[in-house]
Amino acid sequence: MKVSKIVVAMMATAALFSAQSVFAKTVSVTMTAMEVDIQTNGALVGGANTMAAWTFDGSVPGKPVRVNEGDTVDFTLINPAENKNSHAMDFHAAQVNVLDEFAPVKPGETKHFKFEAKVPGVFMYHCGASPMVQHIAKGMYGVILVEPKANKNYPKADREYVLIQQQYFPDTENVGALLEGTGEKGSLINGKVLHYDPVHDPKGDHDVLEALPGERVRIYFVNANINLPVALHPIASIWDRVYINGNPKNTLYGIQTYNVAVSEGDTFDLVTPKDKDVAGIAIVDHRMGAALRGAISVLVSKKGADPKKGHGEMIILK
Numbered sequence: 001m002k003v004s005k006i007v008v009a010m011m012a013t014a015a016l017f018s019a020q021s022v023f024a025k026t027v028s029v030t031m032t033a034m035e036v037d038i039q040t041n042g043a044l045v046g047g048a049n050t051m052a053a054w055t056f057d058g059s060v061p062g063k064p065v066r067v068n069e070g071d072t073v074d075f076t077l078i079n080p081a082e083n084k085n086s087h088a089m090d091f092h093a094a095q096v097n098v099l100d101e102f103a104p105v106k107p108g109e110t111k112h113f114k115f116e117a118k119v120p121g122v123f124m125y126h127c128g129a130s131p132m133v134q135h136i137a138k139g140m141y142g143v144i145l146v147e148p149k150a151n152k153n154y155p156k157a158d159r160e161y162v163l164i165q166q167q168y169f170p171d172t173e174n175v176g177a178l179l180e181g182t183g184e185k186g187s188l189i190n191g192k193v194l195h196y197d198p199v200h201d202p203k204g205d206h207d208v209l210e211a212l213p214g215e216r217v218r219i220y221f222v223n224a225n226i227n228l229p230v231a232l233h234p235i236a237s238i239w240d241r242v243y244i245n246g247n248p249k250n251t252l253y254g255i256q257t258y259n260v261a262v263s264e265g266d267t268f269d270l271v272t273p274k275d276k277d278v279a280g281i282a283i284v285d286h287r288m289g290a291a292l293r294g295a296i297s298v299l300v301s302k303k304g305a306d307p308k309k310g311h312g313e314m315i316i317l318k
């Protein structure tokens with residue numbers, strides 16, 4: 001290698017490191033384990049409309065955590081004394097010691113740890129306290145988005161939405177049945193049966209995802225099921241790109257259905273039809289037992305779409 005090339009390479013490396021040091025930051029995240037009742041719409045599939053949930057911060061799923069590749073997450077888990085159970089945090093984006101950082105926290109105690117989010121993508125987080133199957137089935141999960149560095153294979157999205165799917169078990173006290181997978185009544189999307197589907201439950205109060213015609217809509221999807229993969233398919237569309245694990249280094253193009261393993265998170269792009277004033281697209285788990293009992297999310301592409309949806313806090317619709 002000529003000297004000039006070496007110098008250029010060194011400068012490029014130095015620029016890379018300085019860019020990282022300038023932009024990498026520490027992000028503080030605090031969550032409180034809360035054992036509360038939440039709304040599920042479960043009566044639609046033979047369960048109850050409320051669930052005695054265990055949660056991060058009182059919602060199912062927990063709030064999305066969003067950081068950039070290279071950032072340090074400074075995390076605190078509070079388990080208030082009034083809770084009856086130990087809880088824990090397992091961030092799939094972390095490379096730490098399962099016996100230390102992810103260890104259970106007793107009621108009345110607090111756990112603090114840090115990790116660097118070195119790998120970009122869509123990662124599940126969940127409670128890892130025993131029995132883990134019950135803590136997940138009762139709602140202790142969410143997503144941590146680790147934003148990839150600039151990548152030519154990763155065009156800017158016009159809208160972004162988080163969808164997290166979970167098997168719905170009305171009876172979460174029977175841990176054996178959770179492990180066997182018996183007693184499943186349907187699916188929860190972001191904590192509710194048919195959360196974004198006014199078509200199959202016209203009398204319900206269901207919001208829908210929205211976009212303008214011709215927009216690139218990016219779905220961050222996590223399979224928080226206990227036992228079953230998800231066959232994610234956009235009815236009346238095709239995934240323009242699927243980024244396996246949410247990492248643009250792993251990009252697939254022109255996919256009808258992509259199988260998402262239990263605990264996997266992936267990023268899915270679709271482009272709404274530019275030539276239609278109105279277009280409905282239904283994002284489903286094509287396993288029919290899951291779709292028709294909860295895992296259908298309607299995306300409406302139309303002129304005059306709500307400009308707030310798919311941005312900021314509204315990447316996850318309540």
Ligand SMILES: [Cu+2]
Binds near residue numbers: 127129
């Ligand atoms: Cu827990």
